[in-house]
Amino acid sequence: MVQAISRIWRSIKQRYNLEGVHCEVCKESFFPKRTICPNCRRKGKLVDAKMPHTGKIYSYSLVYSAPAGFEYEVPYFVAIIELDNKVKIFSQVVDSEVDKVKIGAKVKAVFRRVQAGKEEDVIAYGYKFTVV
Amino acid sequence: MKGKKVFVIGAGMSSFGEHWSSSLRELIVDAAVKAIADSKIEGKDLQAIYGGCMASGQLTGQEHIGALIADYLGINPLPSTRLEAACASGSVALRNGIMAIASGFYDVVAVGGVEKMTEVSTELASTALGGAGDEEWELFNGATFPALYALMARRHMLEYGTTEEQMAMVAVKNHANGAKNPFAQYQKEITLKQVMESAYVASPLKLFDCSPLSDGAAAVILASEEFAKKICEKPVEFIASSQASDTIALANRKSFTSLKATQVASKEAFTQSGLKAKDIDVAEVHDCFTIAELMAMEDIGFCEKGKSGKFIEAGETKIGGSIPVNTSGGLKACGHPVGATGVKQVVELTWQLRGDANGRQVKGAEIGLTHNVGGSGATSVIHILKKAF
Numbered sequence: 001m002v003q004a005i006s007r008i009w010r011s012i013k014q015r016y017n018l019e020g021v022h023c024e025v026c027k028e029s030f031f032p033k034r035t036i037c038p039n040c041r042r043k044g045k046l047v048d049a050k051m052p053h054t055g056k057i058y059s060y061s062l063v064y065s066a067p068a069g070f071e072y073e074v075p076y077f078v079a080i081i082e083l084d085n086k087v088k089i090f091s092q093v094v095d096s097e098v099d100k101v102k103i104g105a106k107v108k109a110v111f112r113r114v115q116a117g118k119e120e121d122v123i124a125y126g127y128k129f130t131v132v
Numbered sequence: 133m134k135g136k137k138v139f140v141i142g143a144g145m146s147s148f149g150e151h152w153s154s155s156l157r158e159l160i161v162d163a164a165v166k167a168i169a170d171s172k173i174e175g176k177d178l179q180a181i182y183g184g185c186m187a188s189g190q191l192t193g194q195e196h197i198g199a200l201i202a203d204y205l206g207i208n209p210l211p212s213t214r215l216e217a218a219c220a221s222g223s224v225a226l227r228n229g230i231m232a233i234a235s236g237f238y239d240v241v242a243v244g245g246v247e248k249m250t251e252v253s254t255e256l257a258s259t260a261l262g263g264a265g266d267e268e269w270e271l272f273n274g275a276t277f278p279a280l281y282a283l284m285a286r287r288h289m290l291e292y293g294t295t296e297e298q299m300a301m302v303a304v305k306n307h308a309n310g311a312k313n314p315f316a317q318y319q320k321e322i323t324l325k326q327v328m329e330s331a332y333v334a335s336p337l338k339l340f341d342c343s344p345l346s347d348g349a350a351a352v353i354l355a356s357e358e359f360a361k362k363i364c365e366k367p368v369e370f371i372a373s374s375q376a377s378d379t380i381a382l383a384n385r386k387s388f389t390s391l392k393a394t395q396v397a398s399k400e401a402f403t404q405s406g407l408k409a410k411d412i413d414v415a416e417v418h419d420c421f422t423i424a425e426l427m428a429m430e431d432i433g434f435c436e437k438g439k440s441g442k443f444i445e446a447g448e449t450k451i452g453g454s455i456p457v458n459t460s461g462g463l464k465a466c467g468h469p470v471g472a473t474g475v476k477q478v479v480e481l482t483w484q485l486r487g488d489a490n491g492r493q494v495k496g497a498e499i500g501l502t503h504n505v506g507g508s509g510a511t512s513v514i515h516i517l518k519k520a521f
Contacts, residue, residue, distance in 0.1 A: 011268070030384075032268070032269050058287075058388075059283040059284075059286045059287050059290075059388060060283070060286060061278075061282035061283055061286065061334045061335050061336075061337075062332065062334070062335040063274065063276060063278075063279050063333075063334045064331065064332050064333055064334065064335075065254065065258065065276060065278065065333045065334070066255065066258070066274070066276065067255055067258040067259045067262050067271060067274070067275075067276055068253075068255040068256055068258070068259045069259075070274045071255055073274070076274060078273070078274055078275060078279050078283070078334075079283075080283055080382070080383050080388070088383040088384065089383055090266075090269060090270050090273055090275060090381065090382065090383045091273055092273060092274050103286070103290060114272065114273060114274075115272065124272070126272075126273070128273075
């Protein structure tokens with residue numbers, strides 16, 4: 001789906017810097033950002049917090065049938081990454097040897113173009129992960 | 133279940149498949165007219181309509197499905213409302229119909245579900261369905277629904293030793309059932325070899341592990357006890373209706389090998405009905421992907437956690453097994469017009485409990501359970517039905 005500029009702009013910190021939130025009451029971190037802590041609700045105190053840029057693959061899949069906007073990337077790896085602080089995040093895994101993409105593999109975040117529509121559409125950037 | 137008793141007094145569905153010659157409105161009218169005729173009421177007897185539909189806006193451009201249904205059934209001006217909970221839209225519409233009768237607000241209502249999915253490209257359908265998950269943080273990053281369930285399958289394989297062959301067995305069983313269902317999209321048996329040799333869609337899930345894109349509609353007529361007694365010879369009673377929610381994104385779940393929402397909704401349904409999993413004679417569960425049926429066996433409690441692979445291998449869920457599952461063919465073989473699926477499950481069980489399921493009848497079935505999931509498990513709905521004649 002082509003992204004509105006305002007939509008890309010308001011998620012820049014999250015998508016460029018892996019900025020999520022940390023609850024100072026229950027000490028749990030969350031990504032993406034939430035405005036209410038699901039554990040403490042109104043008693044919680046959420047502050048912006050950068051997530052670690054390293055972690056390991058928790059689960060993965062090689063995608064052959066893509067949604068609109070990803071047709072030209074197939075096949076591509078997607079994975080659930082467990083970051084070093086235990087927060088899990090969905091991401092593509094790129095620039096990695098096929099047989100190195102497996103559960104437990106160590107990965108790091110990289111900055112990449114995520115979606116580009118037609119020639120004059122806005123290009124959306126964000127995180128992907130690569131096996132280290 | 134709290135409130136007044138609620139009965140199914142009529143059921144009907146369109147065939148599921150690629151209906152190039154039928155529009156969205158024609159499909160739901162077909163199903164609704166069949167349900168109304170089956171119930172022996174007149175359309176004008178209805179007091180309200182609840183319709184489940186997930187993504188008609190993206191798939192056909194049409195919203196405002198509630199009004200569309202009432203209009204094309206020729207029963208304006210009665211109240212008609214659309215409900216949406218991704219692939220669980222049909223079951224959520226059902227719950228609202230059930231609650232309307234149970235509360236005493238209405239005596240007779242229609243519940244329908246419909247989806248028209250085959251008139252857009254596979255990529256656009258994939259995008260529309262992707263909205264059932266987390267659009268901003270999954271779909272944006274290249275997720276597809278097969279991929280999300282593939283991520284669960286990979287963990288189930290790692291943690292419990294579940295194999296691709298065991299997942300494939302679900303497809304083989306459901307196609308064997310679908311072959312006996314004249315309303316199914318694929319009335320054709322398949323072999324384990326065919327499933328195993330089909331192309332990967334999102335590894336480890338292959339094409340034959342996935343439910344198809346489908347057009348179709350299903351409808352039931354619900355009534356209070358007083359109304360049902362007057363008109364219906366073979367009523368089927370709802371004895372539980374439960375729904376639970378979970379995180380919209382898969383990544384935020386504690387476990388990837390079970391759906392918490394299904395576990396919670398199942399527990400609640402068994403409390404409402406005073407029954408246990410072993411009391412169920414026949415079940416329709418949400419097999420959008422083969423791994424989903426395996427996880428459902430564990431989450432509902434038909435088998436122990438981690439044992440669903442062995443359970444399908446032992447043939448327990450075949451017709452004739454200890455708990456026949458997806459006699460309709462399931463989402464895999466009967467088809468999955470998403471908004472219609474939850475209602476279709478109840479149509480199938482109504483036929484089973486009445487003894488009208490012909491070649492796929494479960495002998496002596498008196499209690500049935502439906503399980504309908506929205507997204508990757510962010511909504512789960514359980515209904516339990518009982519033969520009441």
